[in-house]
Amino acid sequence: MVDRPGFRLDITLTAAPGEVVALLGPNGAGKTTALRALAGLTPLTDGHLRLDGTPLQNTPPESRPVGVVFQDYLLFPHLSALDNVAFGPRCQGTGKTEARALAAAWLDRMGLAGHAATKPRRLSGGQAQRVALARALATRPRLLLLDEPLAALDARTRLEVRAGLRRHLAEFEAVSVLVTHDPLDAMVLADRLVVVEHGRVVQQGTPADIARHPRTDYIARLVGLNLYRGRAAGHTVRLDAGPAITTTEELSGPAFVAFPPSAVTLFRDRPSGASARTLWRCEVAGLETHGDRIRADLTGELPLAADLTTVAAAELDLRPGTPVWATVKATQTHAYPA
Numbered sequence: 017m018v019d020r021p022g023f024r025l026d027i028t029l030t031a032a033p034g035e036v037v038a039l040l041g042p043n044g045a046g047k048t049t050a051l052r053a054l055a056g057l058t059p060l061t062d063g064h065l066r067l068d069g070t071p072l073q074n075t076p077p078e079s080r081p082v083g084v085v086f087q088d089y090l091l092f093p094h095l096s097a098l099d100n101v102a103f104g105p106r107c108q109g110t111g112k113t114e115a116r117a118l119a120a121a122w123l124d125r126m127g128l129a130g131h132a133a134t135k136p137r138r139l140s141g142g143q144a145q146r147v148a149l150a151r152a153l154a155t156r157p158r159l160l161l162l163d164e165p166l167a168a169l170d171a172r173t174r175l176e177v178r179a180g181l182r183r184h185l186a187e188f189e190a191v192s193v194l195v196t197h198d199p200l201d202a203m204v205l206a207d208r209l210v211v212v213e214h215g216r217v218v219q220q221g222t223p224a225d226i227a228r229h230p231r232t233d234y235i236a237r238l239v240g241l242n243l244y245r246g247r248a249a250g251h252t253v254r255l256d257a258g259p260a261i262t263t264t265e266e267l268s269g270p271a272f273v274a275f276p277p278s279a280v281t282l283f284r285d286r287p288s289g290a291s292a293r294t295l296w297r298c299e300v301a302g303l304e305t306h307g308d309r310i311r312a313d314l315t316g317e318l319p320l321a322a323d324l325t326t327v328a329a330a331e332l333d334l335r336p337g338t339p340v341w342a343t344v345k346a347t348q349t350h351a352y353p354a
């Protein structure tokens with residue numbers, strides 16, 4: 017637990033050797049605070065930290081078997097890539113020659129053998145990220161912490177570096193914890209996602225499980241689903257938001273219903289064949305381009321997001337304020353216990 021005026025981080029986090037855990041959450045949720053507490057840079061107000069069975073909270077940061085890759089890498093600007101990587105082993109008492117040989121091997125593993133003598137300012141973003149990772153791994157940490165590891169990169173580099181990082185994390189035999197806002201980074205890199213909101217864990221599980229069964233609005237938006245809470249009886253869920261919705265699954269009691277924006281069809285006139293159970297009167301609140309589709313934000317009987325092709329949006333002549341009827345197929349809705 018970490019307490020500071022106006023904010024409390026209160027989370028339980030456990031991880032097995034070899035596991036990659038992503039802490040995912042909105043701004044100010046407490047992800048960085050959690051990472052700093054693990055690194056020993058922010059003291060715990062209460063609770064404990066244990067690594068390989070050994071209490072950690074009284075060990076100063078520099079003596080913890082923890083490697084950190086900071087968001088902006090924090091490479092030493094005056095040292096070559098090789099000396100940046102050799103720095104950690106040197107601090108641990110490894111002799112100069114051995115530390116440099118170790119660093120050279122790490123750079124080689126990262127595909128950077130040709131850049132050993134390069135200073136950080138001459139490295140590309142992706143190369144600097146790999147040097148920072150090599151620097152953290154060269155100390156043979158038992159816990160690897162990565163703060164927004166890809167945030168400093170442009171979209172193209174990000175794709176490549178993400179794939180490389182995934183490989184290195186998979187090979188790393190101890191625990192990795194990474195912090196990110198980016199659901200894609202989290203899904204690609206982590207074995208398990210821990211979603212933090214307001215200083216607490218609101219959901220955790222495998223990426224696939226979280227994407228299929230979001231339990232908060234933040235996660236639903238992240239994975240691009242419409243999400244409602246309600247009460248199920250058979251194939252109908254009466255939503256807290258008002259209307260009822262027909263679902264394929266049969267359930268009873270508190271339930272979530274989720275469906276993707278692409279499962280929604282919009283009409284200007286009330287469609288004659290549609291079941292009243294899956295037909296809502298809405299109004300367009302906003303429109304934005306979403307890849308090769310148009311995402312319509314709707315308010316009304318059921319607030320929802322709908323994806324349309326550009327042609328469909330033009331034919332419906334949608335603009336903010338346009339009244340529409342929205343329907344979703346029961347086969348595309350997904351209900352699960354709340």
Ligand SMILES: Nc1ncnc2c1ncn2[C@@H]1O[C@H](COP(=O)(O)OP(=O)(O)OP(=O)(O)O)[C@@H](O)[C@H]1O
Nearest residue numbers: 020022023041042043044045046047048049050197
């Ligand atoms: N050094 C600090 N002193 C005081 N308050 C802080 C400090 N750092 C963060 N906070 C506050 O603590 C809370 C948690 O912040 P934290 O940076 O851990 O969140 P985060 O999930 O990492 O957010 P972000 O994604 O924006 O980095 C926020 O309310 C933030 O304003």
